[in-house]
Amino acid sequence: MRDSFEKRLNKRRSLTTSSGQLDWSRCYFLIQSLAGAMWWIGVFTIPGIRNATLGTLPAQLIAWFDIPLFILGSLLLALGWRQGAWVVLPWITLVTAAMFIYSLITATAGLGTLIMIASWVCSLLAAIQMFIGRIPSEHLIRGPFAFRTAPQRNVKGHFWRTASQLLCFWALFLFVIPAIILVIERRLNVMLQFPVELRLFGVLALISASSLGIWSAVTMSTRGQGTPLPSSMPRRLVISGPYRFVRNPMAVAGITQGVAVGLISSSWLVVVYALAGSLLWNWLIRPQEEANLEENFAEEFRNYKNNVSCWVPTIHIRRN
Incomplete structure (x- = not known):
């Protein structure tokens, strides 16, 4: 005993x-x-x-x-x-x-x-x-956020649906939420003043990341016959465009945009918000998304996953 x-x-x-x-x-x-x-x-x-x-x-x-x-x-x-x-x-x-x-x-x-x-x-x-x-991250992808294959539409329909989603996400995650965080940061009196050079770098990063996001969205809607949202997943596995270099270019773009907004607004809390979002997405959402892609595209996705990195761009060098 x-x-x-x-x-x-x-x-x-x-x-x-x-x-x-x-x-x-x-x-x-x-x-x-x-x-x-x-x-x-x-x-x-x-x-x-x-x-x-x-x-x-x-x-x-x-x-x-x-x-x-x-x-x-x-x-x-x-x-x-x-x-x-x-x-x-x-x-x-x-x-x-x-x-x-x-x-x-x-x-x-x-x-x-x-x-x-x-x-x-x-x-x-x-x-x-x-x-x-x-x-239990699976509860995050239920209801309207559950993984579903996009319905049959023409390329134009997928493109405009993707464009509207992109604008809504940008408005919410790059303007509304950072604005609220900025107000709270100032009210809590925990602001930091970033140097001008860092804020200018943020402008360049925002332009570059936004371009990457648009490129990724266009590629997804035209080549994948779907949208970036889980509720309207692509009908075809997209491995062209920016997806040749990294498996999640839209996530890379979104996180970089969030950090850039923090740099531009001289808000370290917005930078933390963007980085924290990247960790949550990587640990909670990405495994669910990739499991769904593997279920839908089987060996094709497994080969793609083995050859292209999730975050760090993979550069393929052709040899004669």
Whole structure:
């Protein structure tokens, strides 16, 4: 009986899964616990950290709740006590919401608010991973976003449908969302002023990436007989145009455009938004999309995947 208890205890203490793989969710909560402890030490010893992350909020009062609910709770999660998620996540949600409102009203503690937002997102993903063993990304491609082959249309129909989609995406992801982020960034008082040279580079990057996006969209609609959207996937595998060099030129273009908008507007948060979007797309959406392409095009797609990189352009040199 005692041996069985010790085995269960050792299993909980281990940061590996039953298959011997590293349990990144528990590793994250361990790092979060240690980082939280170091942050509180900094709050009580370095005035600059306290002002940047808490503003005029009462540090002692918050510490009475945060140390047991956040630091110790994260440590318990790292040790394998999954029930701790029902304490840690509600607390992080409450603190994040309160900090966000406080920072918007007072224009202080913006750095602390951003840290809590990042902590909330990562904690939520880690908790999901801990409870079900994976991130259920398949739920992101259901309903109107489910993968469907484009209906039969002439080239002109696919072209105009793709053009309208492209304009809507550009308006939302390159104008509306960055504009909201920029307003929040200024209100939280966490702006950085980029040098003029970097902003000019952003203009060049935006022009280049937009050209790549248009080229990719035209190729997709004319050669693939479909659109870039999952709900209207191409009827033919597209391996020409920019797709000769990289498997996801539209994703490369979109991410570069987002970063460029951040550089032009001198907003580091917009740059982070674009890069974070690239990571989420790469980890959650791309595997689903490529599985669908492999199902539809079988060996043709597998050969293409083996010969053309996802992100880094593949240059094919012809030899005589």
